[in-house]
Amino acid sequence: MSDTAGTAPDAGDVRLTAWVRGRVQGVGFRWWTRATALEIGGLSGYASNLSDGRVQVVAEGARDRCDRLLDWLHKGAAPGRVDGVTEIWSEPRGGYDGFEIR
Template identity: 40%
Template sequence: MSDSDRVRAHVFVSGRVQGVYYRASTRDAARERGVDGWVKNLDDGRVEAVFEGDEERVEAMCEWCETGSRAAEVNDVDATMESPEGIAGFEVRW
C-alpha cells in the first residue's frame, strides 16, 4: 500500500475501559486486521489509540472500539482523522 492510501484515526474511548483487557484486545484486533498504531490508558480513565492503515481497516477498528473487549462498557468513542505518520506494527504503550 502506498503512503497516499494510508489514513490515521486518533481515538479516545471512554467508559469502563481500563482493567478489562481493552488495550490487549485492541492490539490483537488491530493485528488481525493489519492495522498499525498504538493504544494506552490515560490518567482520566479513558483509553487513547492511534490506528494507521487503509481506510476500510482503520474504520473497522474505530467501529470495533465501540464494543471493545468482552468486559468493557464503552460509553463514547471520539475519533479524529489525521495525517498518517508511517507507524509500523502495533503496540501497547504504558
C-alpha cells in the same frame, strides 16, 4: 454515540486517533484492541491508558481497515464497557513498528 472531528482523507493511508470512554482500564481493553488490530491486519499504532480513565487508540493504515477498528471500538465484544468514542482523522505520520500496547 460518536463525536467526530476533522474529515478523513479520501484515498491512501489515514491516521485514526480515538479516545474511548467508559470502564476501559484494568479490564484487558488495550490487549483486545491490539489483538483486533492485528486480526484486521495492515494497521500500525498503539493503545494507551490515559490518566483520566480513557484509552487512546492511534491506528494508521488503509481507511477501510481503520474503519473496521473504529467500528469494533464502538460495538465490539471488548472487555469492560464503552460509553463513547471520540475520533479524529488525519494524515498518517508513520514511525510505528506494528501495533503495540503502551
